[in-house]
Amino acid sequence: MSTTASSSTAVRSPTGTSNGNGTQSKSALVPTNNVTTGDGLTVRTRIDPTLTVDDVMKQLCLNLKIKESPSNFALRDDLDELVTNDNLRKKIRNKVNLKLVNAPAREARETADKLRNRGTRDIRLTLFSLQKFIREEAFAREFLDHNGLNELVDVISSTSGNTLAYALTAMQNLMELDYGWATLSDDFILTVVKILSSSQSLINVCRPATAILKKLVEADPSVPGPQAAGSSRTPSTQPGSIYRYGFQVVFEQMRKESGFLETVVNRLGSADTAMAQHSMMLINSLLAHALDDDRWEEFISELERLNVRRAVVRLMSLHTIEDLTSCILDFQANIVRLTYRKKTSYVDPEFVESHAAAFDAIWKCSKLEPDINEDGEEFKWRKLGFETEDVIQEFNHVGVLGLECLRKFVESEPDFSKIILEQLSRPEERRCPIARASNEVVELLSEHWAIFGSEYSTSTTFQPFFLDFQKVHSLATRFFIRMWSESGAANGDFTRVAALVHSQVKVALRRENVRPWHEVEHDFLECEYRAVRDRQMKELELEDDLLSKVPVRNLRAKLYKESFEFVRQQRIQCLLQGAWFVNAIPASSPRETARRPSRPWRFMRLDSGQKYLHYVDSAVKFPVRAGLEDLPDRIDISLISEIATGTCAPPPNVLREQSDIPPSSTLMPSPLSFSLLSAHEGSLADLIAPDQSRWADWTDGLNMLRRDGGHVSSKETAGFVQTLTEIGLKIKLLDLSGEMVEIPSGLVAGPPPTNNDYFFSDLM
Template sequence: MSTNGPSSATNGSQVRPGALVPTNNVTTSEGLTVRARIDPTLTVDDVVKQLCINLKIKELPANFALRDETDELVTNDNLRKKIKGKVNLKLVNAPYREARETADKLGQKNERNLKLTLFSLQKFIREEQFAQEFINHNGLRELVSVIYDSNGNTLAYALTAMQNLMELDYGWSSLDDNFILKVVQILSSPTSLINVCRPATAILKKLVEADPMSAPGPQLASTSRSPPAAPPGSVYRYGFHVVFEQMRKEEKLLETVVNRLGSADTAMAQYSMMLINSLLSHASDTRWEEFIAELERLNVRKAVVRLMSLHIMEDLTSCILDFQANIVRVTYRKKTTLVDPDSEPSHAAALQYIWESSKLEEETDENGAVLKWRKLGFDSEDMVQEFSEVGVLGLDCLKKLVENDQDFSKLVLEQLSRALERRCSIAKASNEVVELLSEHWAIFAPGYSTSTTFQPFFLDFYKVHSLATHFFLRMWTESGAASGDFTRVVALVRSQVKVALRSENVRPWHEVVNDFNEREYRAVRDRQMKELELEDDLLSKVPVRNLRAKLYKESYEFVRQQRIQCLLQGAWFVNALPQSSPRDPPRRSNRPWRFMRLDTGMKYLHYVDSAVKFPVRSGLEDLPERIDISMISEIATGTCAPPPNVLRDQNDLPPTSPLIPSPLSFSLLSAHEGSLADQIAPDQSRWADWTDGLNMLRRDGGHVASKETAGFVQALTEIGLKIKLLDLSGEKVEIPSGLAAGPPPTNTDFFFSDLL
């Protein structure tokens, strides 16, 4: 390597024969700029050493490093690229030295220099060499102190630095409850600036996700709900229960976070959505019911439905689909949680409210038994058994039905005034509608959601339930049904549910209301008769529905593993151009192709950019660059266009205008760094493999983005179901509509006999 004086000089030193060595401007800390011819085969340490020698710097070369104009650290991995690109470089303090000086400056609390120090810290803290020395030099303690004592932009910079530090999986395990409470208080304050709230929200989200169950290692495969003990010094020692205990001290926090979903700042809405999703995904058993009840009280579903209708929600699509998937989990858990009024005061209170709203009086039947819940249409007085199939979800739905119907008592009296065989069992109808809606929205198992579009009607589950239950009662009356016709009316309602809730991502709510309230019995019956010609009644039976739920879960997991396997194998993509202003000229790249592959630890996407496609060896040796999976907050689709200089045929890239986003494009977005990658897949199959694979790779299961993947899951489920049913039909096994459990044993004086 050779250097030539100040930048005004035009003639450089001689280059060794046969070598073409680019010239880079290098600026020293004193402001002196020299032109240096750097051999790209050298290491960064050798380059720095020669610069120190040529510039006659007496300090040890180990005290210095190179950065580019954006302050990105020059490493052995990116040195060649920066030299070939003739990037202007700066000779600066080494990361370890910069880290010590930064920690010392934070401790001095010099208000004049504090903002500048924190501004630089936001960027440098992401570098491992800097971060390690910063932590070892008590930098974390000083940063926490600044957060306690600052406000305004100074606080925003400090919180952003903390947020970036917490991207590391070490070094911040000393953060205590007082710090968490401080962040909660900052976030709760209605006067906090947006640029303060964004990193504060991200910090809470990170703490929620840092629970022992999320720690890398074999415990991830454990099915036990008991979290393992975090080893000493591990940052995986927090989690939902730790954060939520501090959140409970600020009653307005959740309300403030939910309100910020309506923020005009899209990034603020996105951060708030991500925090809510993390809380939903990691809620502990002990606080789950309290947390969910509070979210329902704050009407978070309505806030998300409102986001769906906004034109600025493109950046929030992934977060909204995550929220839908989380609500599927909440709904499934409620459905499988038994109603127990003797042990759960909330269950007893809900039942008491329903009974009081009916304005009925208890009686005794001819046998002297209490006649209470049977007057509402239940088959018995045992509420545990009556709600056994629909659980707490069924109880909540019935309670909401009563709350929203001021004439509920008249509805009950109307049924009681009829002859016994002509009465419609209101409570049984309510529970059956819960089953029908659960079937329609595939509430089959926790953690599995194949919806690729918004489902605003699903988020209004209770309202839809109320509409469908009233529709049930109306069909009962209009059809002149008797006690033996319950199954027939259920079939009518199932048919109407499919029609009323079709295309819910584009249909307005008033059409749903009209479909349930205005459709006459004759029209519904005629349509249903046509449907019956094409359907098998066997598929609607409860055991078959339960079998479909089991197969659905297995199919989802199979497709998930297949998608992730595609990521492990790797694929070629086109480096795309994000959408820009029409005035901006399209950028040209001399390396338009990128090969990406997921490492076996599933922590990084390794890649290489190239001018042409070439055979990539197995492993990661050919892939020098990488993207941290944990940095990806959203996989956005249809976001970018192909570069204008890509020579391609139809197998390389689908034809499209350089200015129009490709339907096969996707971007890997970071919450605070923008786009980490903009790619275009060669075909629909590869696009589905990668967009869904990256989504399904997340710890909480993520969501499905493509109709192709959702179709695979559904197809595998239906094929598996038909194969199972062929086994049964071949043996001419009669499948009952339901199985009634007998009474439990009166004592333990019994044993199970051996099958001979």
Template sequence: MSAGGASSSSRVSGLPSSTPKAPPLVPTNHVTTLEGVTVRARIDPTLTVDDVLKQLCSSLKKEPASDFALRDESDELVTNDNLRKKIKGRVGLKLVKSPSRQAADTVEELQTREENDGKLRMALFELQKFIREEQFVQEFLKYGGLHMLVNHISIASRNSLAYALTSMQNLMDFDYGWGSLDDNFILRVVQILSSSQSPINVCRPATVILKKLVEADPLSAPGTLASTSKGPPALPPGSVYRYGFQVVFNQMKKERGLLGTVVDRLGSADTAMAQYSMMLINSLLSHANDDGWEEFVAELEQLNIRQAFIRSMSLHTIEDLTSCILDFQANMVRVTYRKKTTLVDPEHVPAHNDALSYIWNNSQLEVDEDDLGGIVQWRKLGFESEDIVQEFSEVGVLGLDCLRNFVETDLDFSKLVLEQSSRPEDRRCPLGKASNEVVELLSVYWNIFEPGYSTSTTFQPFFLDFYRVHFLATRFFLRMWGESGAAIGDFQRVLDLVQSQVKVALRSESVRPWREVEQEFNQSDYRAVRDRQMKELELEDDLLNKVPVRNLRAKLYKESYEFVRQQRIQCLLQGAWFVIALPQNAPREVVRRPKRPWRFMRLDSGLKYLHYVDSAVKFPVRSGLEDLPDRIDVSLINDIATGTCAPPPNVLRGDDDLPPAGVLSPSPLSFSLLNAHEGSLVDLIAPDQSRWADWTDGLNMLRKDGGHAPSTETSSFVQALTEIGLKIKLLDLSGEMVEIPTNLTAGPPPTDTNFFFSESLL
């Protein structure tokens, strides 16, 4: 094999090169050696990489061949999976150190503890790249590289620390090898993040590392879904799925300023930093366990996390943040539902007792006795009984928090209570009951049922400001009560007015300003509201507002979105053809038709990899994965951005529902699979709206930190299935004109076992 520029060339195919009558061999690849010498070679694409290396090293007199590997011009490692593609594409190759030799050399260079050592900095810099490759990782771990890397993270600073953290971040993309990270390492990462002096290039990988540790809990281990009801599953030695929320949160509590610093970074001018901070918060919310959930959420609320995300909504010109904000909304639906279903327990939970004491003390009322000698306290605030735990049984801690916020916000709360106390008893507005009913009303409006994922496809700033909306709606209730001259028997009539006003005031949530919402609640005239509500009653069936029917709708909603979720994942398992798209900001003059513009993708049965093949034309793809040589690790997908890219020119012939060829404006059917540190893994355009919704929603539901379905199609399907199922269920009742009560009261339990169920009740 001759050096670059020579007239002759060797081939690596095994065919005799000395045959006199053979035609001149055309070089198909250039190979550059470690010494910088470039040679030309004709490589048989049917050979394995090992065979190619043996023949190349033999020609170049470099032994042993096991010490060498091939990389392309972009430093991607040549493997048996991609060798054929690179040979056919005449890609320039480099003869470099093998992963084993590179790992040994890297670990040796990491043994120095002198941060200013140039070789050490270069080794850490290159480690970021090599550690993404599984062949290197296996050898790196074998030589004890993880221990060396952790040591440098504990002592390094500035760029060296950024390189080391990024290397650890890339290592954690694999589901093995880092199960020995201990609490000291986690605390070190927490300390790095909590310091406002840490530079951005250090904070970015540190944030992702903490996120990955949160998501590596035992219940997230492959094949353990069925074990969730039986406690944490048994893990094999060395498993990385031994961390999770509680392990990380225990270290976070040692640096009390960490969460505040992360929340502050939501407004960072660096988009990636803001995105990673949002992703960390979302992971903490979605993986929080029972032991630390309440403390964690309370701390987030004190830091005004809702307002921080609302501010981000006004800066959502960057698509990368949209998905994170929608994920946060979905997580807050879960938080709100959990608060609503958590019983108030002042006897055992100090925070609940403190909230009740705050409410009572600010009322400036005194405890009295009734005619029977019973205590009169909470009934003075408009509750129906003195059993305060029972009074909040339907709205839970959410109702308690809303009432406390009402008291904090209304500076004239004591005057309000005094005014109601001065009225005749049957004319007093039951403030406590009204507050709880408004909570229930808003929960129905925003579908606060037991959620799997949110079907909201738009920003919901009013929902994130739930307490503020509750305050406005409760004040509106009090005003309608007074203006209508209501008595205690008119409670439901006034509540119906509030329900009507909520629908009007909160309409077009993603685009309306707050001042218009406040005007609707504070300035609407009673007569106008009443007239509008009467017209609405003519069109509505009161049956649908009954509590049992609302509960039935909640149950059917859960079943409907689970059905749609399974359907979306089945579409991924079947696979589909897509057009490989172009970035929308690509200069028009350099845009060319790609050689293989079509990609077929299919999810494997283990839900771990997207297998694919690129082709010049669409062809029938067999079932299974034999026709799909390449793959993308689903765990590397951190986000799915939509409407981000444009179709290439001269690919579409009008037989697909896509924009005209040559137009570089973003296609509404485009989407990008984004990685936290590599950017876009692939940009694709779906052939139609249905497959676009199937894949964007399905991929979102596969993400560990995913929580929302971005397409209106999925949202419509879930809502339609819910309403159809509800109507079918109600046909059995309404057809017989059966009266559905507003609520059911359970009788006393039997005193012994001498009873049976009547057949008429079964």
């Protein structure tokens, strides 16, 4: 390496010499970088790209006659990015302007000291720098070793305004590391909760505070890191592990601020899109982790009281910015999981107070009195349409979801008592079993919306009607009762009427993302029996009645989960293999400022640990070897908060092969484009896939890697899951139909044993 001050004309090289007439030898062809020192001196430097950064610093300090140890110094570019062995060649090749600065370790020690003595220092400037440098491992480790974390916590607890915003952002960036913040106390968590609870907090304060709480929720000891296909992670209990928080720890502090959750939900309507996005991401994390916690019902009850679903539906209708799409679809996926959890949670009025209260409310709305039959047995719940007086058994298949839906129906129907009396006035065999019909509607809606308990949702569009499940249930239950009356049904016709309702559900809820609610109401309330029956008869000609039986429904649900897991593993395997993409331009960029990238192609591959996306940018495609040797740069998966689609356009004048995306004369978003967005760094990558298949592989595969991801983006993936499910179902049914096995509509369990003096026989 050779250096010279800007006023000097003599240039020396470690391998080349002057030829006597002022011209340089071949070594002079090495690119020249400008290096600015701390005292403002600019030197022109030729750096040998084969050297390490340590060797570069030694030679630079030697040439500049700096007496201090070279280990005290480092190089950064104009954007304060640290020069490392990984990016040194790139900086040299691009002739980037560099700055001679303190080494990260030295900077960290000085920063910790400034925080400790902040009464006499410019704390705001220190924190502004800290939020950038804390992401560097060398800086972070030294900062933590010098008690920097505790000093930062003290600052957060004692400042406000922009100073607090910088401190919170620094903490947020520190928490991107998987070490160093395991000592954060409950008091600190409560401090952050109080900051968010205040309606006076600035937006630039709320954003990092929300991200911090989200990170704490996801630091769950039972889920240490992203769960990928083939992962064998186990709960982390090691001393110093950051995975020691989770939903329960954060929820305990949330309960101390009564207005906290309400404030977060209200911010979903914020005019600041980033604030709405952060709030939605926090709610999603709380939802996802609450469902695995014993106190999930308490949290969900509070969330439902605040009408969070209505707030999200409003976002759907007002939604114009793509940044929120992924968050809304994640919320839908979490509500799918919540609905399944309720459906599979047993009803027990003897031990669960809320269940007993629901039954009391239902009976009160009926305005009936229980009867005693000839055998002295109470005749109560059968009046409402249950088959027995054992209400626990009656809700065996629909669980708490069925109980909540029935309660909502009877409370929202002002003439419910009249409907019940009208049914009781009929001959017993002609009465519509309203309670049983309610449970059947729950089953039909669960099947329609694929409530099968999968970790992910295959819906690629908004589902506002699903988010109002109980309201749709009430409409469909009224429709069931009307069809029963108009068709003159009797006890043996329950399955036939249920089939009519099933047909109408598919029609009324079609194209859910674009249909207005009043059309759904019309389909359920105004459609005539004869029209429904005629349509259903045509459908029966194309369908097999076998598919509507309960055991077959359950089999489909099991196969659906297996199919989804299979497709999920396939998608992640595609990421491990890697693929070429076009480096794109955000569609929001003015066309006149759009320039062709110097390296328009990018190859990306997921590492075996599934923590980083390694990549290389290139002017042309080339054969990439297995492994990561050809991929010098990387993106941390944990930084990706959203995979936005349809966001960027091909760069102008980029030549493509015939199989790739055709050139475009305008900066129009490509349907095969996607962006990897970070909550606080903007876009980490803007890419265009070469075809629909790889676009689906990567957008859905990356969503499945995200810790808070819960949905798929492509209809292709959703279609694969559905197709595999149907093929598997038909193969299973062929085994039975080929043997002429009769599949019952349901199985009735016998009475339980009266004592424990029994055993199961071995059937040969």
